[in-house]
Amino acid sequence: MAKPRVVILGGGFGGMAAAKALGKDADITVVDRHNFQTFLPLLYQVSTAGLAADHVAYPIRGALRSFNGQFRMGSPISLDHKNRTVKLDSSEVLPFDHLIVALGSVTADFGTPGVDEYALGMKSIHEALMIRADVMRRFEDLCRFEDDTRFGIAVVGGGPTGVEMAGALAELVRGPLMNDQKHAAKHIDISLLEAGPRLLPMFSPSLSEKTKVSLEKLGVRVLVNTAVKEVAPRKLLLRDGSTLASEVTVWAAGVKGSPALERLSLPLDGTRLKVAPTLEVENYPNIWGIGDLAGAKSKDGRFLPMVAPVAMQQGRFIAAQILRRAKGAELKEFHYKDKGSMATIGRHKAVVEVKKIRFSGYPAWATWLFLHLFYLMGGRNRIGTIADWLWNYFTFDRGNRHIMDSM
């Protein structure tokens, strides 16, 4: 029996999990616009000088070697359903028996003006290095002044991404920058804005409150019930008519399905791909959707969260579905096993919630640390990350605060 030809659009958590689970059982080609997978959960540490940029990236070809998987750098531009091919922006046409659409998500501005122009998202290494450079450059500007000029950084969005970013920024300012130049570091204001009534809405209210208190202890101004109407140069216009000074605005308010999906002319459910409970695209046999852009739903009819564990479970599940179909067996329905949520706030500070179990502080922080190292792809990145983390932990320093966006 010939191996099925499987083309996987997107080399993120979902796509790579599917590729690895299929392994030698299929002829795999992964397509991605980058030649590396980005470990998004640690991107905020690149933004805040805690990790080297190269440590949160892993070459896709390296991950595909063990089973001779192919890779193409590029983006899909159209699908030919009759001939079952996908065309890439390089003009190459790839034939497939199965197509896995795993293109992930992009920053969602929810129609807020100015986000594209004046805010930085948290979806790519490029953006992370721009945030790092912007923060460090403003800090260097402040170092020249001996007056009361202040420098505002605003993080918009009180979910785990925003919380982790705000906490890491606060520790960067309170630690390394304070040691670099005290006067300047004391004139930096970090705000975290959340439109809803509390931080981390997917956690229980007690952990939300603990998170708020921890961030405030680190010097972060936490503003809940605070919606952003517009991002303008050097400031935010808020829904209540007031303004907030912000030289650097980080937009962590949410994500939406990748717009690359639109070119594929597949049925959508909002910005997500319309998939059956089998994760097959409705009416398109052998085309599958996984991860952030797939509109898979939980039992209560709500979209599954756009997080790495969903994508990884779906990736492995899809691999099994494809092999089931190859054997003529019946498809199964996907059910997400929620292993809980966690967010780190800073040194020895994190929150973890697994069903009814909730904990915070040191044990939560240790759990977070262990799981992130465990899920980090590739031995080299793990070694490098441990090295950077040990250094930061024992010296209270951050060694990567370089401004690398210019010549």
Add this chain to the structure above:
Amino acid sequence: MAKPRVVILGGGFGGMAAAKALGKDADITVVDRHNFQTFLPLLYQVSTAGLAADHVAYPIRGALRSFNGQFRMGSPISLDHKNRTVKLDSSEVLPFDHLIVALGSVTADFGTPGVDEYALGMKSIHEALMIRADVMRRFEDLCRFEDDTRFGIAVVGGGPTGVEMAGALAELVRGPLMNDQKHAAKHIDISLLEAGPRLLPMFSPSLSEKTKVSLEKLGVRVLVNTAVKEVAPRKLLLRDGSTLASEVTVWAAGVKGSPALERLSLPLDGTRLKVAPTLEVENYPNIWGIGDLAGAKSKDGRFLPMVAPVAMQQGRFIAAQILRRAKGAELKEFHYKDKGSMATIGRHKAVVEVKKIRFSGYPAWATWLFLHLFYLMGGRNRIGTIADWLWNYFTFDRGNRHIMDSM
């Protein structure tokens, strides 16, 4: 006695050596257009995916902390000799008792047309990441082709920089890229061009020959007596009228004193600062020149080589000179202690020449490794570099082959 105010223009090997040697004995302000020092001798490993970019950079403020040295990010735009101040591009005016000019060097094209437009230099992390991205992107292009399309990389300049670059490129192609996709890797041609009759002209002819043989064994086409007339898109025009296909051209043919020097209206000797044997600028007391841009000469009247050991020895020497003057003692003359030259070619392959002692192969490679780790600034970079190197050494892989120049 008040401490002398010392402004150091340039945070490279020379400037930072001077700052550290002066330490608490002076009020130090270092000025650099980057907020980090670049470890230039290992830049070629960033270009060839062997080292993370952040590992060859070190925050200048971190190095100045122990003695409360100040830092300003920027470039000098003018000198006011009457008031003894230097003006920066931020408009800030810094008063000084002593000024150390240590602005380093930039890529020299020797009037060759097209170098700026179509070649990449080896003087900044930005350029190193561009070389890495260009090489990896062309490799990805080749991976789509199943025909005989070839991809040429030319390194111009047969000094240590060019030799190390060509050797590291060859190992990247023969190892990781061959494992990634054999057909593509086999269609990459690496050439090393040297205008003179042999590689590494500062070494003895026997080591030059060994270097050539080693590089050729790695698959590098070594072209001596080959001068480049012009760099054009996708090719080089050679002095003898022939052309050489080159999609990526790395220009390692030489450096010259930084053009930032011209704005200071100080006496020049060619593109270098005219300094006395005391390293004081002639007729400008308390203004000192060190490193690549200083026109210090050896006993035979030739300029000293533009290498890190000269700059570091001069930096420490200048610190002593400034303290001598503060005490009213007589200045001394600088004499460069040549500790020898070395260049690495690849795994277990290097050449070392210390006066009459010459060795190559494994012992030279081990010496090179040890000295570079020893001179690497900062514990974090040393740990990270060891981690990357051990990984590369034992896996024959290179984990940093990411294309990071775009969104």
